[in-house]
Amino acid sequence: MNISDFLQVWNRAIFKLGNQTITIAWIISLALTLVLLGLGIIYCKKFLRNWLLVKLGISRGNSVVISTLLTYGLGAIISVIVLQIHGLDITSLAVVLGGLGVGIGFGLQDLTKNIVSGVTLLVENKLQVGDYVEFSGLTGYIKEISMRSTIITTLDGGDVILPNSTLTTNEVLNWSYRDFSGRIRLPITVAYRSDPVLVTETLLYAVHKHPAVRREPLPRVIFKGFGDSALEFEVWAWVDRIDNALTIKSSLNFTINYYFRQAGIEIPFPQQDIWFRNPETLRPPAPTSPEFLASPLDDLNHNNHAPGLDGSTCSETLPTYSLRECLHRIPYFQTCNELSVLQIIQSGYRKFLPRHSILFQEGEAADAMYVLLSGEIESFSHKLNRRIKVYQAGEMFGEVPVLLNFPYIVDARALTDCHIFVIPKVQLETLLKVAPYFAEIVTQEMISERELYDPVQQKLEELGLFKTMEQKDVLAWVRTRVKELLSLSSN
Numbered sequence: 001m002n003i004s005d006f007l008q009v010w011n012r013a014i015f016k017l018g019n020q021t022i023t024i025a026w027i028i029s030l031a032l033t034l035v036l037l038g039l040g041i042i043y044c045k046k047f048l049r050n051w052l053l054v055k056l057g058i059s060r061g062n063s064v065v066i067s068t069l070l071t072y073g074l075g076a077i078i079s080v081i082v083l084q085i086h087g088l089d090i091t092s093l094a095v096v097l098g099g100l101g102v103g104i105g106f107g108l109q110d111l112t113k114n115i116v117s118g119v120t121l122l123v124e125n126k127l128q129v130g131d132y133v134e135f136s137g138l139t140g141y142i143k144e145i146s147m148r149s150t151i152i153t154t155l156d157g158g159d160v161i162l163p164n165s166t167l168t169t170n171e172v173l174n175w176s177y178r179d180f181s182g183r184i185r186l187p188i189t190v191a192y193r194s195d196p197v198l199v200t201e202t203l204l205y206a207v208h209k210h211p212a213v214r215r216e217p218l219p220r221v222i223f224k225g226f227g228d229s230a231l232e233f234e235v236w237a238w239v240d241r242i243d244n245a246l247t248i249k250s251s252l253n254f255t256i257n258y259y260f261r262q263a264g265i266e267i268p269f270p271q272q273d274i275w276f277r278n279p280e281t282l283r284p285p286a287p288t289s290p291e292f293l294a295s296p297l298d299d300l301n302h303n304n305h306a307p308g309l310d311g312s313t314c315s316e317t318l319p320t321y322s323l324r325e326c327l328h329r330i331p332y333f334q335t336c337n338e339l340s341v342l343q344i345i346q347s348g349y350r351k352f353l354p355r356h357s358i359l360f361q362e363g364e365a366a367d368a369m370y371v372l373l374s375g376e377i378e379s380f381s382h383k384l385n386r387r388i389k390v391y392q393a394g395e396m397f398g399e400v401p402v403l404l405n406f407p408y409i410v411d412a413r414a415l416t417d418c419h420i421f422v423i424p425k426v427q428l429e430t431l432l433k434v435a436p437y438f439a440e441i442v443t444q445e446m447i448s449e450r451e452l453y454d455p456v457q458q459k460l461e462e463l464g465l466f467k468t469m470e471q472k473d474v475l476a477w478v479r480t481r482v483k484e485l486l487s488l489s490s491n
Contacts, residue, residue: 010023010024011023011024012024014027020086020088026086026087029086030082030083030086033082033086037075037078038075041072044074045068045071048063048066048067048070048071049063053067068145069123072147110163113165114147114163114164114165115147115148117163117164117167118145118150119147120164121145121167121168122145126174126177127145127150127167127172127174129143129144129145130176131174131175131176131177132174132175132180133152133173133174133176134172134175135152135162135170135171135173136170138152138160139154139155140152140153140154140155141153141243145164148163148164149161149162149164150162150167175242175243176242176243180240180241180242180243181240181241181242182238182242182245183236183237183238183239184236184238184239184242184248185235185236186234186235186249186253186256187233187234188203188232188234188235188256188267189227189229189231189232189233189267189268190230190233190266190268191230191231192230192231192268194231194265194266196223196342197324197338197341197342197345199221199231199233199265200221200223200233200345201322202256202259202260202263202265203233203256204221204346204349204350205323205349205350206255206256206258207219207235207237207255207256208349208350209255210248210251210252210255212240212241212248213237213239213248213252214239214240215349215424216238216424216426217238218346218347218348218349218424219235219236219237220346221233221234221235221236222234222235222236229268229270230268235256323373323421324338324341324342324345326394327341327345327421329394330394330395333441340435340438343431343435343438344431344438347423347430347431348421348422348423348427350373350419351419351420351421352418353375353377353414353417353418353419353420355415355416355417355418356414356415357413357414358411358412358413359377359412359413359420360398360408360412361408361411362381362382362407362408362409362410362411363408364407364408365407365408366398366401366406366407366425367402367424367425368398368402368422368423368424368425369397369399369402369422369425369428369442370396370397370398370420370421371420372391372392372393372394372395372397372418372420373393373418373419373420373421374418374419375393375414375415376390376415376416376418377390377397377412377414377415377420378391378412378413379391379397379410380411380413381409381411388410390415396442397412398412399428402425402428403428403432
């Protein structure tokens with residue numbers, strides 16, 4: 001076959017589509033153009049998603065949406081232009097494709113539904129790449145969202161390919177829709193003879209020890225009810241990374257078990273009472289040999305230190321005094337019943353303050369009230385260059401700037417190793433509103449500290465919180481402000 005014969009075959013008409021004659025050369029030219037177009041779209045999508053949109057500071061999830069919609073839209077427009085260049089009349093072709101579409105649609109219903117669902121996911125942007133989701137027992141991160149399917153990487157490292165229609169027609173729990181913070185729950189059961197207040201205090205102490213647990217909102221302990229063999233509690237703790245919930249729960253379980261052992265709190269097992277008709281027939285004869293009277297456990301050397309997660313022993317122990325006992329030793333709390341003390345315990349957390357460390361500094365925003373459980377803390381004014389007061393165990397401080405909404409006007413520094421009970425501002429305001437007895441305690445404490453207000457009266461005037469011309473008596477001013485803010489009646 002010579003060149004002329006080859007060109008004749010190359011340009012021979014196969015059939016006619018509209019006004020365009022279809023030849024082998026035309027088909028190959030169109031195919032090569034579309035292949036190059038597809039490769040260009042893939043490269044353009046990667047360029048937009050991995051470089052340009054990243055440089056513009058667009059988030060990973062939004063960059064996937066923008067790059068996908070732009071490239072598919074651009075590809076569709078260029079495809080129409082390519083067909084027009086190759087002589088195809090799109091208007092007449094649309095009628096043919098419409099007829100074929102009806103038949104093809106029945107055979108490709110699922111594919112069409114998944115593509116439409118993919119467009120919906122990309123446009124709504126409710127699910128993004130990198131989101132931590134839970135769906136039909138499957139938990140993992142969204143790795144990729146394409147037009148037909150979505151890839152989810154599980155916590156085990158596997159990639160699961162899901163049709164997009166399953167995500168749009170079923171409920172999907174998106175843990176990271178706003179951020180990755182969330183609440184974890186730990187069910188806890190203890191023996192019936194356990195003290196619920198001590199259990200609550202120990203659980204809160206253990207949970208606050210974990211660095212992943214947030215201070216706001218505060219952890220909560222819920223007394224769920226009375227089980228068949230145990231008292232049922234549940235710990236609520238908020239964390240910044242809910243996708244680390246399994247490891248955080250494991251660590252908390254180790255910590256809770258350790259402090260339960262120290263506090264003598266037992267975790268029960270199911271119990272049943274069995275009655276025997278003739279118990280005397282089952283009783284063994286009394287031992288006569290002395291060796292039977294000895295217990296093999298007498299020779300064991302018990303270790304009182306709980307092992308840590310790395311095999312080492314944990315030297316930190318639960319404080320020898322409970323928070324309830326400490327509060328009951330404070331005159332203001334001596335008349336509080338068990339439920340009132342429990343309400344106070346759940347509103348804050350215990351904190352250790354080493355010697356010479358600073359609790360807060362002058363000028364800082366007041367964010368908490370403190371009850372000194374042990375040790376000594378001094379308040380010092382830099383403006384006056386002198387010590388204002390030394391707080392002893394059992395005293396409260398910090399409530400004045402918190403409730404009257406102005407910065408700390410002194411420094412607070414530990415003179416010795418101290419244990420303090422911290423009540424954050426939000427929890428303090430809530431406690432004052434729902435617990436009148438505590439509101440009265442705080443009011444009396446504020447009024448009793450006359451010597452604290454007099455030296456810092458000038459500081460209050462500078463902050464614009466106390467006008468000498470309007471009111472000369474700082475004590476009366478405190479009473480008025482407390483009454484206005486908390487709707488308390490001063491005595």
